[in-house]
Amino acid sequence: MRSLLMSKDSDSAEKLICVGDMPLKKRVPFAALPPGFQSTFLDALTPREISALLKAARSVIISPHEVLQQEGEPAERLWLLRTGRVAVYRLTQDGNKLFLRWGVPGDTFGFATIVRTPAQYLVTIEAIQEGSILAWNLADCQALISRYPGLSKGVNRTLSKYLDGLIDRFVMCQLQSAEERLARVLVESAGQLGHAGPEGIEVDLKNEEVALAAHMSLFTATRHLSKWQRTGLLKKHRGKIVVPSLSCFEKIPAD
Amino acid sequence: MRSLLMSKDSDSAEKLICVGDMPLKKRVPFAALPPGFQSTFLDALTPREISALLKAARSVIISPHEVLQQEGEPAERLWLLRTGRVAVYRLTQDGNKLFLRWGVPGDTFGFATIVRTPAQYLVTIEAIQEGSILAWNLADCQALISRYPGLSKGVNRTLSKYLDGLIDRFVMCQLQSAEERLARVLVESAGQLGHAGPEGIEVDLKNEEVALAAHMSLFTATRHLSKWQRTGLLKKHRGKIVVPSLSCFEKIPAD
DNA sequence: CGGATTCTTGACGAGAATCAAGAGTTGTGG
């Protein structure tokens, strides 16, 4: 079985066009996952179930700024992030974004499709990197679940993990100062979005995005980042933060 | 009696040896639920499944201040609140409590028992009224689930509902002012804990508890409550708030 | 070279936490 590598555009990639609710293109070969792929959802399933899932999946390429699902819209697909990164947030009435978390390969979304009635997405998800997802439409989901009741276990585990993570974030926002939150977001983002560079881990985020993730104003974020730059703990560029070592930021209270 | 806030001293020990693994009382007769009982968990199940569940359940009486599960402890039972009220919160390192929500009859807890590995409770739950629960131990849960895979659906729906509710609370805490949060907590608490009285809905909560639920200091809560009392929107007594009409408080932004 | 983003810094103010002090309420024991 041949596995696709983590490359941005796989062979199947370039012919695919992708928009929120666009035409799904082609069936996924059975071994569509990169080696070492980890997923809370899939890991709870048997090989047989995974295989059935993958056979029914359709692959879609995603591009930065693309909205993959929008809260309130009818939930029509369950999907798994294969490569790339996404941001999960909730919209406020005045159009602002309330950040909830980053999504990384292996994360599964759109459970509202099979769990909620009426099926409406709970959150908005936006791609922030090139990547690809595996998607299942409502009918296929239902068929799969009735054929493989074990899938519910994967859903359970994933929902439980999200609940856990959200409680943690809630605790963080209620109990920690802006500076502590920012440090934590830096560590988190470095781990989930960062890539190695000559001078340390590079995180391609604008101050504005970091501020969003840390739940503070752009100015407060900038101030602390500037301070840390003066102290030499990190270096800033336009749209990028370079951290030589995370250790200084990690010792901040965990919750 | 210690109330919601002080958690350092565990003096509730003497009145009832509670916590996770206390003596279960007696087998439940098949028709153990009050008429009109509503439960997100049970409502997702077939009559056959519900009947099997109830037969396997054990009933336990709960008393105010009793800790029904404690975060971090091994999760050993799944349980359903039959009557009474509970508070769900998370503890901080310094022993304070971060309120998450009220629990009312029909709510189900302890999913960690069957979903998480290792099985550890995620949150702490404390009874705030006399009441009773139906509980299932780990072995029975597993037996029931393997016999009735449909149970997972109930778990799914319940977890999803909790996730939804938690996102809402998170949004509320991030975007609304103290006054708006307090108004909302009043409405919520009146609906879930309140009972009718001669002058309106009575909510038996101390200022301290209301403040906890609204995520603000005791003083800020007191100030707004006093102001509303001067305006005539409510009347306060020691450990109780009487609201003639909720309509004034309901018009606050929903999120 | 504009023009558009993105970042920086300072000044200011609103909201809410903290601290302090006391008033009102409830319960208990003598």
Added chain:
DNA sequence: CCACAACTCTTGATTCTCGTCAAGAATCCG
């Protein structure tokens, strides 16, 4: 029944964090 202690509530003064606004600097891009 009173006195006292414990608890709960109230209010004002103070402080602090952080958001908002303004103005400009740095960077990128066609």
